[in-house]
Amino acid sequence: MSRNLILGTLLSSLVLLAAVVSFVWTPYDHAALNIPDKLQPPSTQHWFGTDHFGRDIFSMIMVGARTSIAVALVAVGIGVGFGVPLGLTAAARKGSWLDEVIMRGNDLVFAFPSLVIAILITAVFGAGAVNAIIAIGIFNIPVFARITRGAALSLWEREFILAARVSGKGAARISAEHILPNVANLLIVQGTIQFSLGILAEAGLSYVGLGAQPPTPSWGRMLADAQTMVSFAPHLALIPGLAIIVTVLGLNLLGDGLRDWLDPRIRVARA
């Protein structure tokens, strides 16, 4: 296993652990106001200090991890759930009108950055975590559709697929039974990358007020709240930012590590 994979797994597990543990335990109630203890720097009592309402930042970071992971994970799920079948269909019907429609549709969605989709959705339906998920999820669909189609196209040329066709299997069955397992590695790596991009996008959206709304804690909104207080309480901005960096860095390293580990050519070369 590479160093990237180990470090990536370690950092990602740390964040995941914080999120899972927050369901049963946090040092303090993340929503409990305690004005007399407001704006305290990190100490043994409050490991990450307190915010302007005296809330414990460590607890807020733990619960915020939940929001970040949930939003990014469901958004990846939307991308995989719609993008992969679309990509498989386009590859199976290569050159047909269906392929053309799917790929041009992808190009179109690509022209809408997730922030722009979020702006559109929020303008109409109002802000919220669900709308952030939809915006990031829609942005993920063409990513997975393209990568699936690209990988599937080269597989369709292979002899084992020809053998499957000769044995009488239809395009849908071949896609599900033979193509999908062979592109799974690629999808796992891309999924990790989109997951980390999703964490960044969620933070950005909640920072500008288009993501999770109070009282749901989110790292992006903690940063937005910290903005006016950064001169006298820099820890308010520093800590949520570092949480985002650790998570995204961990996932990116995990993605790089997984790619090297899952790619048989690199593994053979190393052996």
Add this chain to the structure above:
Amino acid sequence: MLRYSLKRLLSLIISLAVASVVIFGVIEVAPGDPASFMLGVNAQPDTLAALRAELGLDVSKLQRYFNWVGGMLTGDFGTSYTYRTPVSQMIADRLWVSLPLALYALTLSTLIAFPAGIYAAARRGKPGDLAVMGATQLGIAVPNFWFAMMLVLIFAINLRWFNAGGFVGWETGFWTGLHSLTLPAIALALPQAAILARVMRSSLLDILGEDFMRTARAKGLSRRQALWRHGVRNALIPVLTIIGLQFSFLLAGSIIIEQVFYLPGLGRLVFQAISARDLIVVESVVMLLVFAVITVNFLVDLAYAAVDPRLRSRT
């Protein structure tokens, strides 16, 4: 090349048309009538009808769509529901902040990424390469708006080299204007520079493995000469594509950065419009951003086909 360009132009027009239908469609789903929103619940029916006529809301949806698109083609984006001023004027004013900011950031990101990528590729596997790659890994993980806050903390609040926010305006002079966009541009540029440096490095490494590089060395060029004369020039093609694509991301990304620095750009315009339910402004800004993305992609494709003839026959 001409046939390819025409084909791409046709697909550009279709994409823009479909995008405009999608944007108009989504905004039309919005509940509520802008006229009654503006006049409040106690509005008289005849005042309401007059306002609806003034805003062009008294015709069918199809007619309104064509009015909107036709207006945009002639530079008339309609009238803002809240400010009662032409939307095109509002956008033009804000573009003078957002567009220079995106261009400034693009320049900075290129200036950082090129030397970093070339340096790393030339020292592949050595400590210098590892340091650059580590820094880019970190650069990609840093949210640009958080980095912006840190820049404000260090360079505006502590060192007082820059203003913490706001824009002085171009009328105070080019350099003064540029100075007040410097921190936002750095914040916007850094994560993009990290991506670009990685692309530059891997593109250059691909080229360095080519046979013609060995030939260049064999005919007596030093490593450095071969790198600059043959390596960097050839490695630039994929890098230029990424730069083109980054421009549209920078324009969209500036929306968030503008919030950190309280800059009066497109971002602030669109967020004010969202909270005031000034949907015609939202609609027009979103269309403009999507137009920028689609058009830049189109230009990148054309530039790419111009330097790599193989691409023209592929489509």
